[in-house]
Amino acid sequence: MASGCAFVVLAGLGIPVAAQEGKRPTGETYQQILDRLGDGMLENIVIRGEHNARTDSRAKKRFYTDLSTMSDYPAYQPRQQVSGTIKVSGLYLHDGLIKDEWIKEFQRFQPGAKVVISQGGTVASGKVHIQTGPRINDRLREASEYERATGQRIFEIDWATGSYDVPGWSPGFVIFVHKDNPIAHMTVEQLDGIFAGARTGGWKGTTWDPSAARGPEKNLRTWGQLGLTGEWANQPIHIYGRPLKYNIQLGFERKVFNGGDIWNENTMEYSHEMNADGTRYTSSVEMVKDMAADKYGIVFSDMGSAIPGVRAVPIGATDAGPFVPISRESLRDRSYPLFIEQWAEARVAPGKPLDPLVKEFLTFMLSREGQDAIQRDGKWFPIPAARAREMIAKLDELGAPVDPRELGLQTEMIAPKKWDGESPDETGKVNPKQAYYKKRFDLSDLPAYTPAAQVSGSIRMPASGQLMGSTVGQALIDAFKRHQPGITFDLKDGDLNAGDVDLSMGRKWTTYFAGEFYDFQMKHERSPREIRVATGSFDVSGWSPAMAILVNRSNPIKGLTIKQLDGIFGGPRRGGWVSTTWRRQAGRSAEQNIRSWSELGIGNICASKPIDVVVPPLKYHIMSVFERKVLVGGNIWNDDAHEVPLALNPDKSRTVPNADRARMVGNDPCAITFAGAGFSNDKTRLVPIAAADGQPFVLPTLETVRNGSYPLGLEVYAYADQLPDQPLDPKLKEFLRFVLSREGQDIIQRDGKWLPLTGAMARAELKKLDAIIPQVKAPPVAPKKAAAASEGAN
Numbered sequence: 020m021a022s023g024c025a026f027v028v029l030a031g032l033g034i035p036v037a038a039q040e041g042k043r044p045t046g047e048t049y050q051q052i053l054d055r056l057g058d059g060m061l062e063n064i065v066i067r068g069e070h071n072a073r074t075d076s077r078a079k080k081r082f083y084t085d086l087s088t089m090s091d092y093p094a095y096q097p098r099q100q101v102s103g104t105i106k107v108s109g110l111y112l113h114d115g116l117i118k119d120e121w122i123k124e125f126q127r128f129q130p131g132a133k134v135v136i137s138q139g140g141t142v143a144s145g146k147v148h149i150q151t152g153p154r155i156n157d158r159l160r161e162a163s164e165y166e167r168a169t170g171q172r173i174f175e176i177d178w179a180t181g182s183y184d185v186p187g188w189s190p191g192f193v194i195f196v197h198k199d200n201p202i203a204h205m206t207v208e209q210l211d212g213i214f215a216g217a218r219t220g221g222w223k224g225t226t227w228d229p230s231a232a233r234g235p236e237k238n239l240r241t242w243g244q245l246g247l248t249g250e251w252a253n254q255p256i257h258i259y260g261r262p263l264k265y266n267i268q269l270g271f272e273r274k275v276f277n278g279g280d281i282w283n284e285n286t287m288e289y290s291h292e293m294n295a296d297g298t299r300y301t302s303s304v305e306m307v308k309d310m311a312a313d314k315y316g317i318v319f320s321d322m323g324s325a326i327p328g329v330r331a332v333p334i335g336a337t338d339a340g341p342f343v344p345i346s347r348e349s350l351r352d353r354s355y356p357l358f359i360e361q362w363a364e365a366r367v368a369p370g371k372p373l374d375p376l377v378k379e380f381l382t383f384m385l386s387r388e389g390q391d392a393i394q395r396d397g398k399w400f401p402i403p404a405a406r407a408r409e410m411i412a413k414l415d416e417l418g419a420p421v422d423p424r425e426l427g428l429q430t431e432m433i434a435p436k437k438w439d440g441e442s443p444d445e446t447g448k449v450n451p452k453q454a455y456y457k458k459r460f461d462l463s464d465l466p467a468y469t470p471a472a473q474v475s476g477s478i479r480m481p482a483s484g485q486l487m488g489s490t491v492g493q494a495l496i497d498a499f500k501r502h503q504p505g506i507t508f509d510l511k512d513g514d515l516n517a518g519d520v521d522l523s524m525g526r527k528w529t530t531y532f533a534g535e536f537y538d539f540q541m542k543h544e545r546s547p548r549e550i551r552v553a554t555g556s557f558d559v560s561g562w563s564p565a566m567a568i569l570v571n572r573s574n575p576i577k578g579l580t581i582k583q584l585d586g587i588f589g590g591p592r593r594g595g596w597v598s599t600t601w602r603r604q605a606g607r608s609a610e611q612n613i614r615s616w617s618e619l620g621i622g623n624i625c626a627s628k629p630i631d632v633v634v635p636p637l638k639y640h641i642m643s644v645f646e647r648k649v650l651v652g653g654n655i656w657n658d659d660a661h662e663v664p665l666a667l668n669p670d671k672s673r674t675v676p677n678a679d680r681a682r683m684v685g686n687d688p689c690a691i692t693f694a695g696a697g698f699s700n701d702k703t704r705l706v707p708i709a710a711a712d713g714q715p716f717v718l719p720t721l722e723t724v725r726n727g728s729y730p731l732g733l734e735v736y737a738y739a740d741q742l743p744d745q746p747l748d749p750k751l752k753e754f755l756r757f758v759l760s761r762e763g764q765d766i767i768q769r770d771g772k773w774l775p776l777t778g779a780m781a782r783a784e785l786k787k788l789d790a791i792i793p794q795v796k797a798p799p800v801a802p803k804k805a806a807a808a809s810e811g812a813n
Contacts, residue, residue: 059600081397095386102131109151181359190321192357204342212239216658221278284590290601438484438525444561454771464778468760475505555733558697578716586613595652743794
C-alpha cells in the first residue's frame with residue numbers, strides 16, 4: 020500500500036482498513052478498490068466522530084444574540100385543552116436550547132400534556148408523532164418508505180429558517196465566486212443553467228413532474244453566457260460541490276432545479292474523507308479553499324466556509340430582481356431566495372383532521388412563544404410572521420386525498436424492500452411460484468451439506484419478499500430442519516437494522532452515503548455481514564435480472580467494455596462511493612467521456628451525432644446498482660441523459676419503463692439504454708460486454724449470467740449481524756452453510772428464477788462464515804492535529 024496508511028486490514032472480507040493513500044484515480048474496478056481499502060467503517064467512525072464532537076460543541080451555544088420583537092407573531096392560545104404524551108424527534112432540536120424552553124412553555128399552557136423530544140424516531144414507524152429536520156419529501160427513499168408504511172401523503176409544515184453561518188444548523192445556500200470575478204448577481208434560473216443539465220422532469224416528493232423539464236439550450240457553461248466579456252467570455256465555468264448523494268444537494272435540487280436530479284457533469288464533488296493522520300478532511304472547507312485558487316470557479320456552500328479570496332453573489336428569484344445578498348436579515352425575512360427550511364412532518368389520514376394533541380403542539384411551535392424560543396437559541400431564525408400564520412392555517416386542512424393507483428406509484432422503483440429484487444416486476448405478470456427456467460446445471464462442484472454441529476433455537480426472517488414468496492424459502496426451511504431438527508423459524512416482517520430479524524435475504528443493500536449499509540454502520544458501529552447466496556435471474560422481470568445494454572438493430576457496434584459504458588453513461592468524477600465511503604481512487608477524467616459513436620469507430624449515419632443516452636430517473640434504486648457496476652460507485656451521469664420514468668397511462672394502468680426505453684432505442688438509430696434482457700424487441704439488439712480491455716465480449720445468457728462471465732449480472736445476498744470479535748451465531752452459520760451447499764443451491768435452481776452459484780462462488784462465501792471481525796476503532800489523533808482539523812470546519 021502507498022504511503023500515508025497506518026491502519027490495517029482484512030480487506031478481502033470488506034473490513035475497514037485505512038485512510039486513502041494518494042487519493043487519486045487508479046483505474047481500478049469497484050471490487051478491487053473495495054478489497055484493497057475496505058468498506059468504509061473506519062472512515063465513517065472518524066468522520067461521524069468529528070461531526071458529533073463539533074455539533075456537541077455548538078449545541079448549547081448562542082451564535083446570534085440580537086433579538087427581534089415578536090409582537091407581529093400570533094400568541095399561542097390553546098384551541099382546546101389536551102392530554103397525553105406528544106413525542107417529537109429531531110437531532111438538532113433535541114441537542115439545542117429550544118427543547119427545554121418548548122417543553123416548559125407548552126406544558127404551562129397545556130398542563131395535561133407531556134412533551135418528549137428525542138434525537139431520533141420517525142413518523143412512518145409510529146414511534147413519534149412529529150418528526151423534525153430535513154424535509155422527508157426531498158429524501159425519496161424515506162418518503163417512499165413512509166408512503167409504503169402508511170398509505171398516506173405526508174403532512175408537512177416549515178417552522179424555522181436555517182442559520183446564516185452555523186455549521187449543522189442548516190446554513191443558507193451561498194454562491195461563492197472568485198474575488199476577481201466581475202459578475203454582479205445571478206438569478207435562480209441562471210444557477211439552474213450552471214449547476215444542472217437538461218431534464219425530462221423533476222420530483223415533487225415522490226411524484227414525477229414532467230412540467231419541471233427543460234432543454235439543453237438553457238445550459239450555461241461559460242462565463243460569457245452570463246454576460247461577462249473580455250478575458251472571461253469564453254472561459255468555462257468550473258463547478259465545485261458536494262457529492263450528489265448528500266442530503267444538502269436534495270434541497271438545492273428542489274429550490275434551483277425544480278426537483279430535477281441531473282447535474283452538470285463537470286461538477287467536481289468534494290466529500291468528507293479521513294486523512295492519513297486520522298483527522299477529517301471536511302468537504303465544505305476544502306472545496307471553497309480550492310475554488311479560491313480558481314479564477315473561473317463557482318461553488319455553492321455556506322457562510323461558515325467563507326475565506327479570503329471568495330465572495331458571495333447576490334441572488335434574485337427572477338430576472339426582475341431584487342438581487343439580494345445573503346445576510347442574517349435576508350435569511351430571517353426570507354428575501355434571500357436560497358434559505359433552507361426546517362420541517363415538521365406528521366401523519367394524517369386522508370380526509371381526516373390532525374390529531375388534536377399534534378395540532379396543538381404544531382400551533383405552539385408556530386406561535387410567538389414557540390418562535391421566540393427559536394431566536395433565543397441563537398442558531399436558526401424564526402420564520403416570517405406571515406409564514407407562521409400561513410402554516411397555522413394549514414393545520415386546519417384535512418389529510419390529502421389518496422388515489423391508490425398514484426400513491427406509492429414510484430415506491431418500489433425508488434426504494435424496493437431489502438428482501439425483494441433490485442427493481443420490481445414492471446410487467447405485473449411474473450408468478451412468484453412459477454419456474455421460468457427448466458435447465459438444470461451440474462452442481463457437483465458444490466459442497467454437500469454436512470452439519471458441522473447440531474444447533475437449536477429460532478431463526479427470525481422476514482415473512483414476505485421473494486425468498487418466501489417463491490418456493491425457495493419454505494423448501495430451504497423444510498430441508499434444513501431435516502438436518503437440524505432443533506431449529507425453528509419465526510417468520511415476521513422486520514428489519515435487521517432494527518433488530519427485528521436475524522437474517523434477511525434479497526437484493527444488495529445500498530452502499531453510498533446515508534444508504535442502508537451506512538445506516539447499519541452508524542447505528543451499530545460495525546458493518547453487517549453480507550453473504551452472497553444466489554445469482555439474480557437472466558431475464559425474469561423483478562427477480563434481479565442481468566442488466567443488458569440495448570442499441571438500435573442498425574447499430575453495427577460489436578461490443579463494449581465496462582469502461583466504455585462508463586464513458587458513455589457517466590461523466591468525469593472526482594471520486595465515487597465504494598461501499599459507504601467516498602474514494603477518490605474511483606475518479607476519472609473528462610478525457611474518458613464518450614459522447615459520439617464515431618469515438619467507438621462507428622461510421623454510419625450516427626457517426627457525427629451524439630450518443631442518445633436513455634435511462635431510468637436517477638433517483639431510482641436500479642441507478643445506484645448501475646453506478647456500482649459501471650461507474651465505479653460514481654454518481655455523475657452524462658448530463659444529456661434522457662430519463663424515462665414509470666407513469667400512468669390515460670386509463671390509469673402502469674407503463675413499463677424497461678419496454679419504453681427499449682422502444683425509444685428501437686426508434687432512434689443513435690440511442691443506447693440498459694434494461695432487463697427480456698425487454699429487447701425486434702428493433703433493438705443486445706450488445707456483448709467485456710469486463711475489461713482485452714477480455715472477451717460476452718452476451719447475457721442463462722449460462723453466462725450464472726457463471727459470471729457476463730459482467731452485468733446481479734446477485735442475491737443474505738445479511739446478518741455479527742458482534743465484533745465473536746463468531747457468527749452458530750445457527751445462522753449452519754443455515755447459511757446449508758443454503759450455500761449443493762442441496763441448498765439445487766432448491767434455488769428448481770425454483771426457476773434466481774440462478775445457483777458456481778462451486779467457486781459458494782466456497783468463497785463459505786470462507787466468510789468463519790471470519791471473526793475485529794472491533795473497528797478510530798485511531799488516536801494528536802491534540803494539535805485534532806484542533807487544526809476542527810478549526811473553521813463544518
